[in-house]
Structure formats: structure tokens, C-alpha cells
Amino acid sequence: MAPSSARRAAVDRSVLSRSASFEKVVFLIIDALRRLIRSGAAMPFTMKTGSPSLTRACVKAMTIGSPSIFLDVFHNADDGPGTPETTDTWLAQLKAAGRGELVFYGDDTWIQLFAEVFDRGCPISPLFVPDIHSPDLNVSTNAMRELQRDDWSALVLHFPGIDHVGHMGGADSDFMASKQRQMDAIIREIYEALETEAHLDSTLFVAGGDHGMDRWGGHGGASDPEVSAAMMFISPQFKLLNRTYESPVAPTVGAFDYYTVIRQVDVVPTMAGLLGIPIPSASIGVFAHELLDLWSDIKDRANLVLENLNHLSALFCKSDTGMDVCQTDLDRHHLPQEPLNEKSLAELSLMSKKFQNALDNATSGNIQVSILHYGIAIAVIALLLACATCKSTLPLNRDFLVLNLFQLGHSLALLFPYLVEAEHHFWFWSSTVWMGWVVFTTGCHSYAVGLRSLTPVVLHLLAQRWNIHDRSSPEEVYSILGLLDRRPLCLWLLIAVTLLHTSYTFAAQSRRNVTRDAEDNPLLGLAHRAVLLFIFVFKFASAARIRPGLIDRAPEWLQGIILEQLPLTRIAQFVFVSLAIGLGYVALRSHARDASLKNEKATELLPLLEILNLYLIMQTVPANIPLLFIYRLQLEWLVSSAVHLSPFQVCFAIVLFTHSAFFALGNANTIAALRYTEGFNGLQAHHWLLSPVHTFCSNYAGPIWWSGNGLRLLVATGQGERRSPSGFFEHLGLRTLFVAYGLLGAMAACYLRREEAVVWTVMAPKFLYTVLWTVPFHLLFNMGMPTGLWAVAQL
Incomplete structure (x- = not known):
């Protein structure tokens, strides 16, 4: 740094x-502003942010003048008081000049960073993504009132609405144009105040974005759409320069280089020069040369x-x-x-x-190598302990060699930036080869049977093409979802088929598990179908509110009900409460079972997994729900072949399919790939615990599905039975072994790349995801969830 x-x-x-050109400044930031260039007395620039292109890092770059550091990723989602910055800023320099108070309205990141700088204002939490209107309305109302006052020297405004629209529906959202017109009107009103109010005649108006966004609405990475934002310096004084600027419809050089390119840190010395204050001490910015003509x-x-x-x-x-x-x-x-x-x-x-x-x-490339040393040592110790507890990976046996060759290949791939950014290729190909090997070794010699055995391989290849994986490409990339996006009726039919198959599977399981309380089964089936119906209504209505075009052919009265009258929050809360009640009922019923039934193979595991599956459907974006149907079909085939699998092969299968599912659902080794919409299901505001949990489960829905449902493979091989708990603990040890090996490989790659800039742009996001795989996913869903399911099923 x-x-x-x-x-x-x-x-x-x-x-x-x-001498200073201006005495006051209105500093307006539109979160994820892309292109709001308007004609008038303005000097437009294309501003390039650093990586990660997240709000916290960008605010620091525009005030301190220091480049982004990836540690800001961990603070960006902080909903608490944050860690105030004591570093010198142009805000602090302006406050020291004693020209007036500093006022702020908008994203509370500024208050978290500079708690002692602002004298008054109204910070708002921007973390509740579904609210795209009220935060901007709050900021604009207060801004218009402040423009009538003359006791301030800086009025900082941060509008999060466009960023929320992007996260909800992408850069081409149905709401994007209206939100941009709203921001354009606010800019126009502020400029008119500068022209008409005498106390604002020496006021500089700066309007711009903190970062860009890709076409999915994400940001945080280093792609051109994410790091390109508009920045305008506006004042009636600029008219004296007799400069005119066109509004180009195509960039001049890069994909988003519409005007003279400046770096985000260049804003700091430029603000210092225009306001006649010292340059903040840590700034590495350069004054925007085009403004020297003032x-x-x-x-x-x-x-x-x-x-x-x-x-x-x-x-x-x-x-x-x-x-x-x-x-x-x-x-x-x-x-x-x-x-x-x-x-x-x-x-x-x-x-x-x-x-x-x-x-x-x-x-x-300045990173703390000592921390990497400690991390590598911890990973080595965890790896050795996991090896010592696993009997199926004794040195020099076949499983031991497969494990080491596989993990060595993955670790070597992490040394190449392109393979890190396109890591999905490694997991897609390795899981396909493994699936082919299982088909070959367990298939019969009959041609017809062998042909049917190819079905899971075909389904696996279909899942790999479901989403677009090359997020850096500005061109449209072929994907199954791209076809369905142009045919939403087909997508909803697939979603309906997924839910109907879920209902059918649950009914079939209930018939197979007839017990002394069989009279409860019809009621359970009815409750299960009711929850599925509520889930379908919720997913359809919430998607329609993000993209009203989905129901533009429906009668107006029906559109009104779907878009305005359906209580989506209450529906989601009903689903979650129903799932919690169902979980408790299954646990109590399992405890009351006859001893003879307890000795059977995990008789209550399937109902528990169905509850998990319903939750994951709720937390999966509608476009990816059919993938869960594909995974269910794959798993059914694998379960029928599980008798031929060893404990190591069962674990290896789950590891391959959890990672493959992560990328198949559209995730990537970039912060921009994170989705936030489903993280607020059933919530009316951001919650410090539920929002992160829902968001994590939404992004890791595929891996969680395989981690939980993969236990059926364990049961099918006899390793999950009550009378043989050692097989289950062996399974947990093997999972830990794979995670420790992966952590060691990622940290070793970061260490070897420590002197290169790529350690921040490529390796840092990969390491962040490795931490997520290692800590929350492994502890909660590799270890905690299977242990809980296994324990309840064996009560």
C-alpha cells in the first residue's frame, strides 16, 4: 500500500x-455511476478506480489519495461503526481551513471512515439492497435544504440507488433508465442552485461514481466495466473557458474510455488545488492537467x-x-x-x-510475508493431522496417489493468473473425467444400459454451460441461461418441473418410510406441497418486481396484485417458519421411532434433506433453480452406483461436485460475482446475522446442496449407518484433508506471487474465496451440517 x-x-x-479557484464544494457520488454525462458547464473525465472496486476502497482513494488495498473487502460489508481513518484527507484539510462546516448525507461508509470530520448530516446504511428508492430520496431532500444554507464549506452526497438497481437486476435493469433520469434531475437542480444562489457563486460541483459495474450489476474486480466511472467537475465559471464537449456514444480507446482518463487517486490533489488547501500527506495522485486553465x-x-x-x-x-x-x-x-x-x-x-x-x-506487491508464513504453517499442520486421522489414504496406496496428484495439479494451476480467473475449467473437466470413469467402471456390457448410463455425463455437461463464466468478456457468451433469458416462459416451466419433481420425490419417500404414524403422511405431503406453492409464488413475484417485463402480457389487475399487493416478506417468513417447524417435527419423530427402525439405514435422513433442499430453492436465484433438478437426477444415478465406491471415492465425488456446482451457478474468483438479492428474503432491513447467512447460502447453494445430499452416497455404501459411525468420521476427516490441501496450495501460490501486482488483482480474490471455503463453508456445511443431519437421523 x-x-x-x-x-x-x-x-x-x-x-x-x-489562489484558490473555489471556496466551497458539493461532492456528489452516485454509487456505480456509469455514464451520466450531461451538457453544460462541466469538464468530464473517465475515472479509473483501483482493485477491489468496492465502495469503501473507492471512497478512501478519492479522499486520502492512496490506492486500494484488498483488506477493504473485509470491511466493505461492515454494518457497525467501522474503523475510522486517521490518515490525512482533503476533507480534513478543508475543515482545518475553517471556512465552514462539513456536511454529509448518504452511504454511511463515509461516517465509518471519517467519524470526526463531518459536523452534521444523516448517514444511511446502504446494505439493504432491495430498497432502491428511499435512500436516494432521503439524500436528495436533505441536499436541497442544505443548498439554502451558507454555513458549510463541503456538502458530500452519496446516492446508493443505482448500485442497488444493478445488484437487483443488472446494468440493463428495467429500473436503470428511470433511476439515471432521477440522478440527472438532481444534478441539474444542484447546478441551477449554483447559478441562482449568491452564496454559491464560488462553489465547485463534483459529480461522479465511486466505481463501475459489469453487465450483471456486480463490481469489486478489475475488469474495465467495474473500474470505469464518470467524473465531472462542474461550475458556471467553466463557461469562461469556452470549451465544449461532445457526448460520444462510443468510447475512444478502451471499452469505457469516453473522455480523458484520470485515476481515482488523482481526484485528491485536484480537489486540493481547486480549493486552495494542502495536498493530503499520503496522496499519490496527480492534478488533472485539463483543469489548469482555470x-x-x-x-x-x-x-x-x-x-x-x-x-x-x-x-x-x-x-x-x-x-x-x-x-x-x-x-x-x-x-x-x-x-x-x-x-x-x-x-x-x-x-x-x-x-x-x-x-x-x-x-x-507489498504484503505481510510473515502472516503468509504463519498461515502456511497452520495449513501444513492441519493437513498432517487430517492425514493422520484418515485410514483410506495410507501412504503409497492408490487413493493416496490420486489425492496428491489431483491436489498438486490444482496447486500448480493457481500459479497461472489466467487459470485462477478461469478456475471453473479445472473443476468442470476433472468432475467430468471422474463421472466418465464411474460410468465406465460401473456400467454393464449391454449397449442399451451403457447408453442410459451416459445420461449423468450429459447432464453434467449441460450444467457446465448453464451460466456465463467469462465475466471479463464484453461480448455475449453462449450459455443455456442466455437462451432461457430470451424465453422466460421456458425458464418458469423448468422451475415448475423442478418443484413438481421435488414434490413427487417427497411423496415417494413417504410411501417407502411407512411407520406406525403413517396416518401423518398425507398431512405431511399436503404441507410439503403448500410450502412448494408458496415458494413458487414468492420466486415468481419477486422476479417480476425486479423485471416487470416478465408479466407485461398479463392482465393489469393481475400485474397489480403481483407487483404491489403480494406481501413477499410475509410469504418468505411463512416459508422459513414452516421449514423450521418441519425440522423440529422430523427430529422429534425420529427420537420417538422404534429401536428396530433406528437400526436401519438413516431412516430420517431423506426428510431432513428435503427440508434443506426447500431452503436452498428459496435462496437460489430463479435462473439457477433448474440446476438443482439436474443435480438431483445426477445424484439418483450415483446412489444407484454407490455400492462400487470406496470411502475416498465418495468424498472425492462430493468435493468435485461441490466446487463444480459453485462455478456452474455463475460464481467466479471475483468479488463482482457475489449476488445479494436473495440475501434479504423475509427481511425488511439489513440484519447483522441473517443477511450474511442468507447471502452466503445464496451464493453457495450448489455446494451446500451437494455437501448435504452427498450423505446419501455415504448411506448407500453402508458407511453412514448407526452401527458403523467410524465410516462417517472417516468421511469428515477426508473432507478436512481436501480443504487443508486446497488452503495450502492457495497460500503457497500467494507466497510465490507476493512480489507481483497480480497478487492483488487475481490472487487476493482467490485467497478470499479460499478463506470462505475453509472457514464458513467447511466448518458449517462440510462438518457441522452433515454431523447435525447424521445425528438427528440416527437418534
């Missing part, structure tokens, strides 16, 4: 001191550029950058001498850019 402090660089006293005296311009240059050189020569050049060496860089002109200023700006690039390169 960039140095946290530096001594103030002395300004060249041979040049006359400059000063008519070329000496004022030179003073701005030289102040910026001296500041960067002071950072450049600090020991923690690893550089040898000091500020006293500037004369050897052939600084242009008097007379100053536009050419010499351009050369000075170019030199500042070189310092900036050197600082960025010197700190981009």
Missing part, C-alpha cells in the same frame, strides 16, 4: 503563490504542478518505497526553467506521472 505519511513538500518559491496566470499553474511534483518526490524518496532518489535530486531530472509555457507544464505533469507510477509499482 502507499506510504501512510510524508513530510510536506516545499513549494518552489521562485513562482508566485496561487488559472489565467501561468505562474499559478506552475506552482500547482510543482507543489504536486514535490509532494510526490517526497513520497518517492521515503525508505518504505525502496527507492534511492531523494527530493534533492530533482535538479538532475532537467526540470524546465523560465520562461514557463504550456509545453514545460506538460513536461512537469508527465514527470509527476512517472513518480506516481514508480510509487504504485513499488507498493503494489
Whole structure:
């Protein structure tokens, strides 16, 4: 990361001191703003953020001037007071100037970061994604009132609505155009106030986005759509420059480079120069050269550029950058001498850019190696302990060799950035090869039977093409979901088939498990179908509210009921309460069973798994629900062949299918792939526990499904029986072995790549996902959930 402090660089006293162009600033940030360029007295730029392109990191870059660090990922979803920043900012410098109060309205990330800076305002939590209107309305109402007052020097506004729309329905959401028009109207109203209100005649208006978004509405990675945002400096004074800008419909160079490109950290020295305050001490930004024309005296311009240059050189020569050049060496860089002109200023700006690039390169790979050492040591200890507890992987036997060859291949793949970004290929191919091997070894010699045995392989290949996996490609990539997206009726038919098959399977299981309380089975079946009906209504209505086009051909009275009158929160709460009651009933009924039935193979496991499956359907986005049907068909075939599988092969199958399902559902090794919509099912506001749990289960629905339902493979091989608990514990040990091996491989790859910039852009997100696989998923769903299911089923 960039140095946290530096001594103030002395300004060249041979040049006359400059004066500030503006006394006040309205700093307006539209979360995930892409393109809101309007005609008028504005200078537009295309601003490039760092990675991760998340709100917290971007706010720090625009105020402190230091590049993003991936640690901000862990703080970005914090709903508490956060960790205040004590680093110097242009906000703190403006407050020290004593020109007036600092006011803030919007995303409370700013208050978490700079709790002591703002004098008044109304922070709001932006974490409740389904609310796309009230946060923006709160900010705009307060902003219009503040524009009538004259006691502030900075009015910071952060609108989260566009970001919420993107997360709900993607960049092409039905609500995106209306939300953009709303933001455009707010910008117009603020600019009109600057023109008409006398106390605002020396006010700078800055409007822009904190980050971009990809076409799915995600952000956090390093792709061009995610790191490109618009930034405008607006003031009636700009009209005196007689500059006009077109509104291009196509970029000039890059995919989103519509105007002059600046870096997000460049906002900091630019704000300092325009407001006449010192540059914050940790800033590595460069003043936007195009704004120098606001000063008519070329000496004022030179003073701005030289102040910026001296500041960067002071950072450049600090020991923690690893550089040898000091500020006293500037004369050897052939600084242009008097007379100053536009050419010499351009050369000075170019030199500042070189310092900036050197600082960025010197700190981009700066990670704490000691922490990696501790982490690798812990992973090695966990691996050794897991090996010691697993009898099926004794040294030099076949399973031991398969384990090591497989994990070694995965670890080697992590050394190549492209393979990390496209990790789905590794899991898709390995799981397909394994499935083919099972078909080959367990199939009969009959041609007809062998042909039917290919069905699970075909289904597996179909699941791999369900979602788009190349998120960095601006082009449309073929996928099954892409076809269904243009034919929503076909998608809903598949969802209905999935639910009907779930109902049929549950009824069949009930008939096979007839006991002394068989009279309860019809009632259980009816309750199960009722919950399925409520789930279908909820999924359809919630999807229609995100994309009203789904029901545009329905009668108006029906559209009104679906979009306005259905209490979706109550419906979701009913489903969750019903599942909780069902879980309790199954546990109590299992406890009351006859001893003779308890000795059978996990008689209550299937009802427990059905409750899990219903929850996962609720937490899966509608487009991916048919995948759970495909997985059920695959599992049925595997269960019929499980008698031929060893304990290691059962665990290996679950490991392969959990990871394959993760990527098949559209996930990737980038923060932008995270989905938030289903994380608020049944909630009316963000909840500190339920929201993260729902969100995690939504993104890991496929892996959780295989981790739980995979126990049926264990039961089919006889390893999950009550009289043989050692087989179950062997299974848990093998799962831990795979997780520890994967953690060691990811940390070793990060260590070997520690000096390269790719450690932040590619390896850091991969490591974050490895942590999620290791801690919450392994502890809760690899170990805790199977243990709970197995224990209840064996009561």
C-alpha cells in the first residue's frame, strides 16, 4: 500500500503563490455511476478506480489519495461503526481551513471512515439492497435544504440507488433508465442552485461514481466495466473557458474510455488545488492537467504542478518505497526553467506521472510475508493431522496417489493468473473425467444400459454451460441461461418441473418410510406441497418486481396484485417458519421411532434433506433453480452406483461436485460475482446475522446442496449407518484433508506471487474465496451440517 505519511513538500518559491479557484464544494457520488454525462458547464473525465472496486476502497482513494488495498473487502460489508481513518484527507484539510462546516448525507461508509470530520448530516446504511428508492430520496431532500444554507464549506452526497438497481437486476435493469433520469434531475437542480444562489457563486460541483459495474450489476474486480466511472467537475465559471464537449456514444480507446482518463487517486490533489488547501500527506495522485486553465496566470499553474511534483518526490524518496532518489535530486531530472509555457507544464505533469507510477509499482506487491508464513504453517499442520486421522489414504496406496496428484495439479494451476480467473475449467473437466470413469467402471456390457448410463455425463455437461463464466468478456457468451433469458416462459416451466419433481420425490419417500404414524403422511405431503406453492409464488413475484417485463402480457389487475399487493416478506417468513417447524417435527419423530427402525439405514435422513433442499430453492436465484433438478437426477444415478465406491471415492465425488456446482451457478474468483438479492428474503432491513447467512447460502447453494445430499452416497455404501459411525468420521476427516490441501496450495501460490501486482488483482480474490471455503463453508456445511443431519437421523 502507499506510504501512510510524508513530510510536506516545499513549494518552489521562485513562482508566485496561487489562489484558490473555489471556496466551497458539493461532492456528489452516485454509487456505480456509469455514464451520466450531461451538457453544460462541466469538464468530464473517465475515472479509473483501483482493485477491489468496492465502495469503501473507492471512497478512501478519492479522499486520502492512496490506492486500494484488498483488506477493504473485509470491511466493505461492515454494518457497525467501522474503523475510522486517521490518515490525512482533503476533507480534513478543508475543515482545518475553517471556512465552514462539513456536511454529509448518504452511504454511511463515509461516517465509518471519517467519524470526526463531518459536523452534521444523516448517514444511511446502504446494505439493504432491495430498497432502491428511499435512500436516494432521503439524500436528495436533505441536499436541497442544505443548498439554502451558507454555513458549510463541503456538502458530500452519496446516492446508493443505482448500485442497488444493478445488484437487483443488472446494468440493463428495467429500473436503470428511470433511476439515471432521477440522478440527472438532481444534478441539474444542484447546478441551477449554483447559478441562482449568491452564496454559491464560488462553489465547485463534483459529480461522479465511486466505481463501475459489469453487465450483471456486480463490481469489486478489475475488469474495465467495474473500474470505469464518470467524473465531472462542474461550475458556471467553466463557461469562461469556452470549451465544449461532445457526448460520444462510443468510447475512444478502451471499452469505457469516453473522455480523458484520470485515476481515482488523482481526484485528491485536484480537489486540493481547486480549493486552495494542502495536498493530503499520503496522496499519490496527480492534478488533472485539463483543469489548469482555470488559472489565467501561468505562474499559478506552475506552482500547482510543482507543489504536486514535490509532494510526490517526497513520497518517492521515503525508505518504505525502496527507492534511492531523494527530493534533492530533482535538479538532475532537467526540470524546465523560465520562461514557463504550456509545453514545460506538460513536461512537469508527465514527470509527476512517472513518480506516481514508480510509487504504485513499488507498493503494489507489498504484503505481510510473515502472516503468509504463519498461515502456511497452520495449513501444513492441519493437513498432517487430517492425514493422520484418515485410514483410506495410507501412504503409497492408490487413493493416496490420486489425492496428491489431483491436489498438486490444482496447486500448480493457481500459479497461472489466467487459470485462477478461469478456475471453473479445472473443476468442470476433472468432475467430468471422474463421472466418465464411474460410468465406465460401473456400467454393464449391454449397449442399451451403457447408453442410459451416459445420461449423468450429459447432464453434467449441460450444467457446465448453464451460466456465463467469462465475466471479463464484453461480448455475449453462449450459455443455456442466455437462451432461457430470451424465453422466460421456458425458464418458469423448468422451475415448475423442478418443484413438481421435488414434490413427487417427497411423496415417494413417504410411501417407502411407512411407520406406525403413517396416518401423518398425507398431512405431511399436503404441507410439503403448500410450502412448494408458496415458494413458487414468492420466486415468481419477486422476479417480476425486479423485471416487470416478465408479466407485461398479463392482465393489469393481475400485474397489480403481483407487483404491489403480494406481501413477499410475509410469504418468505411463512416459508422459513414452516421449514423450521418441519425440522423440529422430523427430529422429534425420529427420537420417538422404534429401536428396530433406528437400526436401519438413516431412516430420517431423506426428510431432513428435503427440508434443506426447500431452503436452498428459496435462496437460489430463479435462473439457477433448474440446476438443482439436474443435480438431483445426477445424484439418483450415483446412489444407484454407490455400492462400487470406496470411502475416498465418495468424498472425492462430493468435493468435485461441490466446487463444480459453485462455478456452474455463475460464481467466479471475483468479488463482482457475489449476488445479494436473495440475501434479504423475509427481511425488511439489513440484519447483522441473517443477511450474511442468507447471502452466503445464496451464493453457495450448489455446494451446500451437494455437501448435504452427498450423505446419501455415504448411506448407500453402508458407511453412514448407526452401527458403523467410524465410516462417517472417516468421511469428515477426508473432507478436512481436501480443504487443508486446497488452503495450502492457495497460500503457497500467494507466497510465490507476493512480489507481483497480480497478487492483488487475481490472487487476493482467490485467497478470499479460499478463506470462505475453509472457514464458513467447511466448518458449517462440510462438518457441522452433515454431523447435525447424521445425528438427528440416527437418534
